[in-house]
Amino acid sequence: MTAIAKYIDHTLLSSGATAQDVNKLCEEAVKYGFYAVCVQPIQVKTAVESLNGSQVKVAAVTGFPHGATYTEIKVAETKKCLADGANEIDMVINVGALKEGNLALVKDDISQIVNVCKGKATVKVIIETGLLTDEQKITACKLAVEAGADFVKTSTGVLKESKSATTEDVRLMHETVKSFGLLVKASGGIGDLSTAQAMIEAGASRIGTSSGIKIVTEK
Amino acid sequence: MTAIAKYIDHTLLSSGATAQDVNKLCEEAVKYGFYAVCVQPIQVKTAVESLNGSQVKVAAVTGFPHGATYTEIKVAETKKCLADGANEIDMVINVGALKEGNLALVKDDISQIVNVCKGKATVKVIIETGLLTDEQKITACKLAVEAGADFVKTSTGVLKESKSATTEDVRLMHETVKSFGLLVKASGGIGDLSTAQAMIEAGASRIGTSSGIKIVTEK
Numbered sequence: 001m002t003a004i005a006k007y008i009d010h011t012l013l014s015s016g017a018t019a020q021d022v023n024k025l026c027e028e029a030v031k032y033g034f035y036a037v038c039v040q041p042i043q044v045k046t047a048v049e050s051l052n053g054s055q056v057k058v059a060a061v062t063g064f065p066h067g068a069t070y071t072e073i074k075v076a077e078t079k080k081c082l083a084d085g086a087n088e089i090d091m092v093i094n095v096g097a098l099k100e101g102n103l104a105l106v107k108d109d110i111s112q113i114v115n116v117c118k119g120k121a122t123v124k125v126i127i128e129t130g131l132l133t134d135e136q137k138i139t140a141c142k143l144a145v146e147a148g149a150d151f152v153k154t155s156t157g158v159l160k161e162s163k164s165a166t167t168e169d170v171r172l173m174h175e176t177v178k179s180f181g182l183l184v185k186a187s188g189g190i191g192d193l194s195t196a197q198a199m200i201e202a203g204a205s206r207i208g209t210s211s212g213i214k215i216v217t218e219k
Numbered sequence: 220m221t222a223i224a225k226y227i228d229h230t231l232l233s234s235g236a237t238a239q240d241v242n243k244l245c246e247e248a249v250k251y252g253f254y255a256v257c258v259q260p261i262q263v264k265t266a267v268e269s270l271n272g273s274q275v276k277v278a279a280v281t282g283f284p285h286g287a288t289y290t291e292i293k294v295a296e297t298k299k300c301l302a303d304g305a306n307e308i309d310m311v312i313n314v315g316a317l318k319e320g321n322l323a324l325v326k327d328d329i330s331q332i333v334n335v336c337k338g339k340a341t342v343k344v345i346i347e348t349g350l351l352t353d354e355q356k357i358t359a360c361k362l363a364v365e366a367g368a369d370f371v372k373t374s375t376g377v378l379k380e381s382k383s384a385t386t387e388d389v390r391l392m393h394e395t396v397k398s399f400g401l402l403v404k405a406s407g408g409i410g411d412l413s414t415a416q417a418m419i420e421a422g423a424s425r426i427g428t429s430s431g432i433k434i435v436t437e438k
Binding site: 013014015016017018019020021040041042043064065066067068069070072073076077080092094095096097099100128131132157158159160161162 | 232233234235236237238239240259260261262283284285286287288289291292295296299311313314315316318319347350351376377378379380381
């Protein structure tokens, strides 16, 4: 096992993922020593059962990938994921509200997820850097700090309209949150070892990728 | 106003859409005589208020775009959209369950949405053709028929992993559902008049697009 494996959330968010695919993902995560698997809500139970007895955590995405649903729905979805055994919640902010400058709404949305996860799960806040200005990225990170989240995360990685995470994004986010003890998860378009290493050098403590095996087995 | 306008769901599903963007979408829908606007759950209220007194309907997406959340969450989200005044619900099926052959789950997921919408809203069932075999497309359409939906819809149009709708998809879906009275909505990658016309010739009764103005103003 390479040291970088412990940075990786081994990720499968395809609409078409089956229980068989999730079981395979979990077997790979154990084999390669990844930190966690990252799956859709409907797959949490399968992943938790598959990983039973291992060190690998289960991260579930909520409000994913648009973040454009009601806070009440994000909270209810998060509660269901926790009930199914999720150890981490990767939630998407209300990007539109951020762009409108409705910061109270963005913060409350995050806070409510943090509240239901308290003592139960790590909360990662996906800000979707590919759609934001640098100023908006900083604002989103500050709101995640104020709301008491554990991580800020760059990207969903699945939307046509957005762009991959950059090392500049990770550096900016890390600079914004580090003094408050929050960590950065880099995700979206991280397909090889050199990109993963660059993200870690820029300040990422976690890497979300569906290319984990390629990354840890590269020569 | 061109005749094709009445086929169009004028669509804005970007994560970053603001209330201002939604108001503009609604003004355009009235101006050009589109059938409906199609928006994210968090934007339904804004759209309903903006369209108050017009003929234009409001369609909301739920379980969007992966369809990989709990049925209970899709139902709760749908109820909130209905409470905010949505006239149509475009829900995404559990694609993974379809691929596993867990057809009872796929059907129940649709049925529960149909039940909460009964007498209140039209239900469109997004099957995400870009991820399915022809056999799976037919199966998904039959389940939508059995569940009592009003429309089958080709695609979410937003996911990197998927592909645009094709006229072959629309034709196949239309052939599968027409004798049961269901209609077909073509969506995903419909960017010009000739593509929209081809979809209608293939059997589409509705077109989901963010290029509606371009389509109805093309010479």
